[in-house]
Each structure stands twice: as C-alpha cells, then as structure tokens.
Amino acid sequence: MIYLDNAATTWPKPPEIQQSMIEALNLGGNAGRGGHSASVQAQRLLHQVREDLCEFLGADDPTQVIFTHNATHALNQALFGLLQPGDHVITSSLEHNAVTRPLKVLADQGVEVTEILVVPEQEFPWAEYEQAFRKNTKLVVTIHASNVTGTLLPIERIGRIARRHGAFYLLDASQTAGVFPLDLGHVPLDLLAFPGHKGLLGPQGTGGxxxxxxxxxKPLLYGGTGSLSESDEQPDFLPDALESGTLNGAGIAGLGAGLRYLKAQGLDKIRYQEQTLCRRLTQGLLEIPELTLYGGTDASAKAPIVSFNIGDLDSTFVAFTLEQTAGIVARAGLHCAPHAHRTLGTMEQGVVRFSPSHFTTEEEIDRTIDAVKMVARDLA
Ligand SMILES: Cc1ncc(COP(=O)(O)O)c(C=O)c1O
Incomplete structure (x- = not known):
C-alpha cells in the first residue's frame, strides 16, 4: 500500500505511540478518580501531556488545555459553548463540516452567520472581511489550512482584525497542528481546536x-469530573468544567508520545521533507495534460496536500482505480467540505486528494506519478 491519506489520519504511527499506549493501559487507574497510586499516576500522565501541548503550541497554562475525542468535538465545544442567539459569527467558504454543520444548527437557533467567499490562489478578501463585522460579532472561525486544497489562510492578519473589532478568533488547526509551528503566544488566537490523530501522530479518539x-x-457535556463530587453543580474551573466523564487515557498517552517524537525529529525537518515530496508530486502531475490541479503549485504555501482531477472523470472512480491498479490509498469525493468544493466548482466531480507524510518515500511518489499517468492515458 502507498498511503497518501494523511490528511484524514496519519499512518504509519511511530512505534513509540503504541508503546506508550500499552504502558498507559497497564497503569490501571482512572485519572482524578481516587487517591490511590494508580489513579494519581494516570492523572500525572494527563498533566504531562497538557504541559507538552502547551510547550509545543506556545500556550502557557496547562489547565487551559481541554482534551476531546477529535477536532470536531473541540470545535463543537467552542461554538456551542460561546455563541448564543443574537450573536454574530464570521466564517469562510473553505470550512469543513465540523464547523459548517454546528453553525447551521446555531443559525437555526438565532445566531447570525456570515460566510466570506475565500478562493484558493486568490488574495484573501480583506475588504469583505472588514465589512462583515457588526456590533454583535462575537467570533471569527476559520481553518488554518484547507483539507481540500491545502491552502493556508493568513491567520495572523485575520486574528489581528478580529481582535480590533473585539471578536474572538477560533482556529481549526486540523490540517496544521504538528505540520507547521504554531505559537499561541504570538498569533492572535483565542481558541485553538486540533485533532490528535493527524499531524500530531496520536491515535484516533484524541484531540483538544x-x-x-x-x-x-458553557460545557457541552455535564457530569463526573472527579472534583467537587458533593455538588450538583458542574465545577467552574478548567479543565474540569469542560471535561466530564473518563478521558481517553491510553489515547492521550499516545498523543504525548507523538509530541515527543515530533520534538525529537524537529518540525522544521518534517515540514521540509513533506514540502519536498509535495513539490516532486506536483511537478510530476503537471506533466499530465488531462490533469487539473487545485490550490496552486507552490508547496511552501500549502499544507502537504495535492488535489487534482483527470478530465471530467469522477474523482472516486479515479481513486478506486489507483488503489486497484497500484495500491495507492487516497481520498476522493467531497472531503466533508461541501462549501470548499462549491467554491472550487467541484461539487459534482469532487477531487482526488493525495496527502503524503514524512514517512512517504520519493520512490512511492514516483510510483504514484506513474500510476496517475497510466490512469489518465487509459481512462481519459
Ligand atoms: C479542516 C478539518 N476540520 C475538521 C476536521 C475534523 O477532524 P476530526 O475527524 O478529528 O474530528 C477535519 C478532518 O479531516 C479537517 O480536515
């Protein structure tokens, strides 16, 4: 198998991830649920990962790190926890359904939503963005990088403008956490949602x-936190206020191992390898006349995603053929981001998305280019 679906979830995971998860399973305690040594050890492990996340993402208070099941859960917690009927929110036309669908529910409840048309390869529409602010604008929410094209948004300026208008900025870093250095101390962000199972190399079922x-x-869930058990009221301090129920201890241990791996390797080195692979892939695909690339050819301006179509062939059919003929695993269709596809004009066809990781080899990239050439020749 040539695995080119790291934008969905990264694979392979370094062996240390599995090892840490097994060790966590062997601890035997539930974090914060008891004073015995197993529970205390489990609690320490969680706290260590909160600290490691702070160090990795430039945050300074581990109690402000909320563990979730995935990025969707984190985004829902942020959106439903913050917005109330009568509030206004600004978003972009490149968002994943993890943002679009909660916003639809909130709009039905009376939250006003403005979607700015953001087109990959075009200048961010600064004038429209500025004009979208109203007196009741409480939040701006955008992706950091599109999961369809890899396009990076200019988040520093988006955040600065949001701040000037007194709005919070929530960033969906699903395609960038563990891929680009992100520093909460410098980028004007107020809330950051991330999956643990993509660039951070943790297992599925983790995020924050x-x-x-x-x-x-406002919490999304209410229940046991291991703290203030005598009270019917949800604790109002973090992280307990937003972390009801038992956490995914083994998964979080795996996420911690992912962070240690990234630190040891160096994010710059990983980013350089991924960019080099994407550049090679893009150049190879550009030689195919029937092929349309989406999101530009500059690998340095994108997350490690290369998306394309061959003529007017259905993207799912192309991806299926690539797997059948060459063992290439890629994601086709709409990638849970219909608004992004409407923006690109690919609602009918979808696109084929290749997303290599630093574990992908140059030889795999070359075999992929050859396989796409063959499919283009045979099918087009
Ligand atoms: C941009 C973006 N946002 C949100 C998500 C949802 O992530 P998760 O599956 O961890 O909830 C994804 C997943 O592909 C994504 O690419």
Whole structure:
C-alpha cells in the first residue's frame, strides 16, 4: 500500500505511540478518580501531556488545555459553548463540516452567520472581511489550512482584525497542528481546536481545545469530573468544567508520545521533507495534460496536500482505480467540505486528494506519478 491519506489520519504511527499506549493501559487507574497510586499516576500522565501541548503550541497554562475525542468535538465545544442567539459569527467558504454543520444548527437557533467567499490562489478578501463585522460579532472561525486544497489562510492578519473589532478568533488547526509551528503566544488566537490523530501522530479518539484564560465557555457535556463530587453543580474551573466523564487515557498517552517524537525529529525537518515530496508530486502531475490541479503549485504555501482531477472523470472512480491498479490509498469525493468544493466548482466531480507524510518515500511518489499517468492515458 502507498498511503497518501494523511490528511484524514496519519499512518504509519511511530512505534513509540503504541508503546506508550500499552504502558498507559497497564497503569490501571482512572485519572482524578481516587487517591490511590494508580489513579494519581494516570492523572500525572494527563498533566504531562497538557504541559507538552502547551510547550509545543506556545500556550502557557496547562489547565487551559481541554482534551476531546477529535477536532470536531473541540470545535463543537467552542461554538456551542460561546455563541448564543443574537450573536454574530464570521466564517469562510473553505470550512469543513465540523464547523459548517454546528453553525447551521446555531443559525437555526438565532445566531447570525456570515460566510466570506475565500478562493484558493486568490488574495484573501480583506475588504469583505472588514465589512462583515457588526456590533454583535462575537467570533471569527476559520481553518488554518484547507483539507481540500491545502491552502493556508493568513491567520495572523485575520486574528489581528478580529481582535480590533473585539471578536474572538477560533482556529481549526486540523490540517496544521504538528505540520507547521504554531505559537499561541504570538498569533492572535483565542481558541485553538486540533485533532490528535493527524499531524500530531496520536491515535484516533484524541484531540483538544486550547483556550486563552479570558475565554469562558458553557460545557457541552455535564457530569463526573472527579472534583467537587458533593455538588450538583458542574465545577467552574478548567479543565474540569469542560471535561466530564473518563478521558481517553491510553489515547492521550499516545498523543504525548507523538509530541515527543515530533520534538525529537524537529518540525522544521518534517515540514521540509513533506514540502519536498509535495513539490516532486506536483511537478510530476503537471506533466499530465488531462490533469487539473487545485490550490496552486507552490508547496511552501500549502499544507502537504495535492488535489487534482483527470478530465471530467469522477474523482472516486479515479481513486478506486489507483488503489486497484497500484495500491495507492487516497481520498476522493467531497472531503466533508461541501462549501470548499462549491467554491472550487467541484461539487459534482469532487477531487482526488493525495496527502503524503514524512514517512512517504520519493520512490512511492514516483510510483504514484506513474500510476496517475497510466490512469489518465487509459481512462481519459
Ligand atoms: C479542516 C478539518 N476540520 C475538521 C476536521 C475534523 O477532524 P476530526 O475527524 O478529528 O474530528 C477535519 C478532518 O479531516 C479537517 O480536515
């Protein structure tokens, strides 16, 4: 198998991830649920990963790190926790359904939503963005990089403008956490949602939300936290307020191992390898006349995603053929981002998305280019 679907979830995972998960399973305790040594050890492990996430993402308070099941859970917690009927939110036309669908529910409940048309390869529409702010604008929410084209948004300026208008900025870093250095101390962000199972190399079932201390959220879930058990009221301090129920201890241990791996390798080195692979892949695909590339050819301006179509062939059919003929695993269709596809004009066809990781080899990239050439020749 040539695995080119790292934008969905990364594979392979370094062996240390599995090892840490087994060790965590062997601890035998439930974090924060008891004073015995197994529970305390499990609690320490969680706290260590909160600290490691802070160090990795430039946050300064581990209690502001909320563990979630995935990025979708983190985004839902942020959106439903913050917005109320009468509030206004600004978003982009490149969002994943993890943002679009909660916003639809909130719009039905009376939250006003403005979607700015953001087109890959075009200048960010600064004038429209500025004009979209209203007195009741509470939040701006955007992706950091599109999961369809890899396009990076200019988040520093988006955040600065949001701040000037007194709105919070929530970033969906699903395609960038563990891929680009992100520094919450410098980028004007108020909430950051991330999956643990993509660039951070953790297992599925992990993710998180990091909040600035002044951001107050209503919980999505209420229940046992291991703290203030005598009270019927949800604790109001973090992380307990937003972390009801038993956490995914083994998964979080795996996420911690992913962070240690990334630190040891160096994010710059990984980014360089991924860019080099994407550049090679893009150049090879550009030689195919029937092929349309989406999101531009500059690998340095994108997350490690290369998306394309061959003529007017259905993208799922192309991906299926690539797997059948060459063992290439890629994601086709709409990638849970219909608004992004509407923006690109690919609602009918979808696109084939290749997303290599630093584990992908140059030889795999060359075999992939050859396989696409063959499919283009045979099918087009
Ligand atoms: C941009 C973006 N946002 C949100 C998500 C949802 O992530 P998760 O599956 O971890 O909930 C994804 C997953 O592909 C994504 O690419």
């Amino acid at each position: 939300l990091i909040l600035k201390p002044y951001v107050k959220l």
